[in-house]
Amino acid sequence: MFDFSKGANHLPLLSQYVAEACCIHLGEEKRYLFEMRLGTIIGESGAKDIPDFIRLAKSDLTGKLRDKIIDAMTTHETYWFRDTNPWTALEEELLPQLAAEVRAGKKPRIRILCAACSSGQEPYSIALLLHKLSSSGNLSGLDPSSFEIIGIDISPGTLFLASTGRYSQLEIARGLPDFWRDAYFDSTPGNTWTLREPVRRLVSFKRRNLQDSLASLGVFDLLLCRNVAIYFKDDFKKDLFTRLSDIILPGGHMLLGGTESLFTHQNVFKLTRIKNAIFYKRL
Numbered sequence: 401m402f403d404f405s406k407g408a409n410h411l412p413l414l415s416q417y418v419a420e421a422c423c424i425h426l427g428e429e430k431r432y433l434f435e436m437r438l439g440t441i442i443g444e445s446g447a448k449d450i451p452d453f454i455r456l457a458k459s460d461l462t463g464k465l466r467d468k469i470i471d472a473m474t475t476h477e478t479y480w481f482r483d484t485n486p487w488t489a490l491e492e493e494l495l496p497q498l499a500a501e502v503r504a505g506k507k508p509r510i511r512i513l514c515a516a517c518s519s520g521q522e523p524y525s526i527a528l529l530l531h532k533l534s535s536s537g538n539l540s541g542l543d544p545s546s547f548e549i550i551g552i553d554i555s556p557g558t559l560f561l562a563s564t565g566r567y568s569q570l571e572i573a574r575g576l577p578d579f580w581r582d583a584y585f586d587s588t589p590g591n592t593w594t595l596r597e598p599v600r601r602l603v604s605f606k607r608r609n610l611q612d613s614l615a616s617l618g619v620f621d622l623l624l625c626r627n628v629a630i631y632f633k634d635d636f637k638k639d640l641f642t643r644l645s646d647i648i649l650p651g652g653h654m655l656l657g658g659t660e661s662l663f664t665h666q667n668v669f670k671l672t673r674i675k676n677a678i679f680y681k682r683l
């Protein structure tokens with residue numbers, strides 16, 4: 401375990417490295433976070449001090465040390481059907497409406513992006529809704545595979561967990577009513593639950609840094625970017641929402657986290673209320 405209190409204060413160097421890697425700006429007031437999340441990693445790296453650790457991370461051509469730092473310094477808090485209202489809106493209005501557009505031949509299929517999807521509960525919550533809607537005859541007779549869901553995140557460890565679709569008892573209990581667990585998950589070794597294949601295959605995961613161009617992902621009918629922009633500075637947020645607006649189809653929707661709002665970009669998004677949830681409709 402590295403002792404941050406010894407020697408010169410090199411925390412600003414570490415903070416700058418993290419900001420460059422994932423755009424998350426953590427200052428001196430978050431010293432405890434660096435200590436808690438990187439203390440062991442720095443200790444195990446054998447670095448004699450923070451400048452040496454950064455030098456090791458920069459010179460590691462495998463990128464493994466950089467990935468460890470990103471995994472450790474990003475916050476992955478997430479759970480099933482996080483904030484109730486948007487999920488009611490998706491289930492009762494938006495997803496059936498998008499299905500009807502496919503049925504009417506207006507679109508070949510529906511594409512959904514979950515930007516910063518963490519361990520997958522958010523994109524899988526959409527996949528679960530699609531299966532429920534389909535089996536209750538509320539998806540215009542479509543198979544859920546008419547929908548493609550992509551989850552992106554910067555954190556490789558978190559994306560690996562997402563791709564397994566396997567969750568601990570504690571993770572399953574967070575926001576997922578027993579009905580869903582019993583209908584769509586198998587109980588698996590180690591007191592875990594694994595999402596069944598037909599639901600899992602609706603979602604694919606890709607590693608992307610929101611600092612980079614997202615154009616190669618294509619365009620989307622619905623984009624979720626929830627509980628991540630809160631970590632970014634205003635100028636980066638502005639640039640991010642411009643790039644996100646570029647990959648949402650006209651008439652498509654964007655959904656933010658329950659405590660987030662967008663006060664810029666009024667020329668490209670119209671604030672729209674569906675049921676009791678706020679969506680940003682691409683003009």
Ligand SMILES: C[S@@+](CC[C@H](N)C(=O)[O-])C[C@H]1O[C@@H](n2cnc3c(N)ncnc32)[C@H](O)[C@@H]1O
Nearest residue numbers: 422474478516518553554555609610626627628
């Ligand atoms: C708090 S979680 C939000 C998860 C989910 N969207 C939700 O609302 O429940 C934030 C996620 O953003 C990811 N993240 C942070 N910075 C990122 C970046 N620059 N590019 C892509 N993902 C990033 C983290 O790895 C983490 O999984």
